[in-house]
Amino acid sequence: MNFDFRQKPIKVKTALFAVMLGLLAGAVLILFTGNNPLVIYGYMFKGAFGSASSIASTLRWATPLLYAGLAATIAFRGGMFNFGVEGQLYVGALAAALVGIYGAGLPKIIHILACMLAAMAAGLVWAILPAIIRVKLGGNEAIPAMMLNYVAMNLCDFLVQRFFLPENTFGQTMATANVAEQVKLAKIIPPYTVTYGFVIAFVLIVVAHFMLKYTKAGYRISMTGMNSEFAQYGGVDVNGVRVKVMLLSGAVAGLCGAVEVMGVTWRYESGFSPDFGIEGILASLLGGNEPFGLLIGALFMGAVKAGSLVVERSAGIPRALAEVIKALIICFVSARLLSEYLGMDRLEKWLKGKLKRTAPAGANQVKEG
């Protein structure tokens, strides 16, 4: 089996075209449920952007994807597959929750930092095994990481059940007690559940972009992902890069769990993540594995999620529809030759021709991303 993955840039027009196709396919499914796609997409749009609460919902759902997606992006850029984001965010969430509960005596800032660092450490540790498998044993890290996801979820639930269940719970949900008040992340648009977690994520994205583009370390990572033999020939310690990238990815994934616990659920709950890890990977793919692309991808996916919740409430269409649309879009993004096949090139030339004629002389040409 060939697990070689070379970074290939995505063109904006391919992405837009894929989005169109995905929405079209979604429309077909909506028709099957006996609804009018335009009406439903209208609800979706309103649910994502139509009011303050909608926008807050979009941001709330985008936030965990920013972290998980950043974890995936960092790994992908270095030529590694971190499919273990889900497990890493679970252990990170538990670590943050526990520090949040038991560290109550600490001053506020230190306590918050301690929670986050604990989460990052837990996520990093959970990424060690896949890193070893790839670098020391020469095997592929993707599937062991996936297996570790299942292990992590069960392990965390077990630990809670055995050691950390608060008294007097007749729990169906395996969950810890609430964390201390002081570590609960403040909301930026009260009373909605969008917290400073979003701001921190945004900052991290900017930092990641800057690092990848302008630092030597970022260059080493990018080149390792593009052609590791070439990178090694040029002096990059390829194995070192791979390990560091995987561990960093795990740490960021752990942070995802922390932010969700500290910002939204205020405790560790079994099954609190509706596949944030997988969604994060999808967001990263959508964004072409670039930090700013990820920002757009995560916001898009957050919007679709927020919208799909409203659609579910008002029209009864299951929110799983959003998953289908998102996944189809990514498949279509990857299908480079699809647009050629459907004659999109001719359509594009025709459109460009029209634009040229209507635009005044000296106007800029439509640039491709």
Added chain:
Amino acid sequence: MDKCVQMIGITKRFGDVTANSQVNFTCSPGHIHGLIGENGAGKTTLMKILYGMYTPDEGEIHINGEPVKLTSPKTAIKYGIGMVHQHFTLVPSLSVVQNIILGRPPKKTGDVIDMKAAAQQVIQMSEAYNLKVDPYAIVDDLPVGIRQRVEILKALYLGADILILDEPTAILTPQEINQLFLTLTELKNKGKSIILITHKLAEMMSVTDDITILCNGIVTGHLQTEKTNEEEIARMMVGKDTKLTVTKQDNPTGQVKLKVENLNYYNKFGVKMLNDVSFEVKAGEIVGIAGVQGNGQTELIDVISGFERDYEGTVVINDAVFSPSNGVAQRRRQGLSHIPEDRQTRGAALDASLLQNYTMSNFEGEGEKKKYFINWGKQKKRAERCLNDFKVKFDKVEIPAYSLSGGNLQKSIVAREMEMGPKVLIAAQPSRGVDIGATIFIHERLLDRRGEGTAILLVSYELSEIMSLSDRILVMYNGRIIGETTPKESTEEDIGLLMAGLHNSKGEVQ
């Protein structure tokens, strides 16, 4: 059964490049036809058209006077055309028999293969044509010369009366080459037509009956071998009396800049690829390593550059002593540059931009250790200047590397590795896949660096390149340096013998 094949007026374009232009080519039974030309002259393209892998844009193919349409290898095979490719098309994990009968196995009921009958046929053929093989051997275990026999048997099994061989001698030892030519003569005597593609003049002269010369996609000559000579052919290969080599002045040498001592290296199969290798290269000197590919040259470069660390021995670059624990970055910082053998896997990241590729050569260079950031503005200016100096054809440095032609990509790699005036330069196959004009250009730049005091280690499988550039020549055979000489002291034939391991430099038989 005896077939006469004519290709008439064949033209084939790939985008802007015209690979073949109005080419006429004929081959008749009982003859060995040579097809010769420089790299990129269009020889392989023409034969791929004959084998049905490409369709010509213009022209026709006639077999025994009848026009035919060769739309795929399957059709070509039906007409009795067989091809032995430059890069072997064998499946390593399968046996000899399985590889030979792959296209059309004898079957029992349904789809089940009759292996006994298959083995029988293979043994019969191998005796008929004097190509000894063990039917049940696994191809992966076989040496190159035997693998080529399997390839030939494969073509014969499918009923080839016309056999095309594409650069068959590139990876053979001199003895294996002789064996091959004996085989070809035997096949010719049995009435087969053989088309031999090569760029090596000596081979042309020794085994062919007639020769067609291609230059830049056009036929520049049809000659009968016994009536011509190497100079005439060479002239037709390049189109005019261009310089075939550079003129080299003597150059004063300085201190030792590269020294290797007692290098020993086992590859991942446990084969000893480097056996106690020691030598020096001085500043202002070009030392050429001559040898047939596969005798340890690749491993030598990997060890010196630090790409490979599981070796024994010492490498000294610019007076800094490196042990196996020191990596590529440390060596580059001492002034080591390296033009790699394989530009596509090691020399470049094809999806990255020219600018990103350019930066790889200098971001770990001398004095770079302390810096943490990359100044892309500065890099861009340097890259543009560097690539323009080397006459690389490009629009802007942001285009991806895969959009360059092979020759231009090679030039860009040579350019960036030579730019900083390195103390030590390893040049492996520097003019591979590059046309003759660009080759001269690269050779002249190498001589410039030599004049400026760079110590150059040249590794090439083209003996002519070694002869024209080297001050000293070391011959590698089986992982050892078995001889040292200079271009003035020895002829190409002398060195060829050393390359085959037959004599050491004192003239004693090994």
Added chain:
Amino acid sequence: MVNTWIIAILRLSAPILLCAVGSLFCDRAGVTNISLEGTMLLAAFMGVFGSYYSGSWIIGILCAVAAGVLASLFFALITLKFGGAELVVGFTMNVLLDGLTVFMLRSIFKVSGSLVSEKVIGVPSFTIPGLTKIPVIGGFVTDLNILVVLAFISVFLAHFIFKRTHLGLKVLSSGENPQAAATVGINVYGIRLLALVITGVLCGLAGAQLSLGYLSMFTEGMTAGRGFIALVAVMFARGSSMRVLLVTLLFGAAEMMSNYLQLFQYSSYLILMIPYLCVILLTLLQLILEQQGKKKRMISAREKTA
């Protein structure tokens, strides 16, 4: 007692085995297809769907197979024809098909979580009379169903195809050296498409076994990583159908132990981890053994040339 264990192992291994054999064809043909998980899940749903509306388990199986084939054709379309990256498309398809099954479950059947209904007719099991009481052998002939039998037939069939037929050679060469295959006139594209269709059929049967083979119900996400375990089995087997069988039985045994242990007081979470831990341990074991093997060969080869 041993017999009950054998019965359980056979039943539990069957879906993974079917997927693994399909994956074997893909792998040997040179296609990296990681969408097995989603394909099996879709097939499981469509199996229940077909059985529910037709009242026949045969229709259910056919629907499952059709679903598997459609999913594989989608993969083929996007990757083979339109140049999509196999890993990206495979990974994303798992999400796609998971979402699709949830969507269909909730919008068609108006339930969430699971679909349990008497209308879903499961695959009947049969027993070969007379041999049931014999230890060990009895385990192999009791409580079988057609899908389990097909699973084991498929392994031996695959073994035969690869060793003795022209199709097998074509697949092996398409995967290992497609240029070699192309130059003797083999249609590599066609072979890869065929491999994907075979995978679709086998994953379809696997899904049917999951949802109709013992219990008759569909649960969201019921494949629980089996598609990936099948991939691991194939990676570990390095082309040998027999090794695929061995590894799959091992996982079946791990799952059986896990189910069995749940009857005791151990925490169910710890037990659920067992199969996944087994996969990881097996992967580590294989990699370490390979490294040792390489080292040994290197040392002995060095001794020969020294």
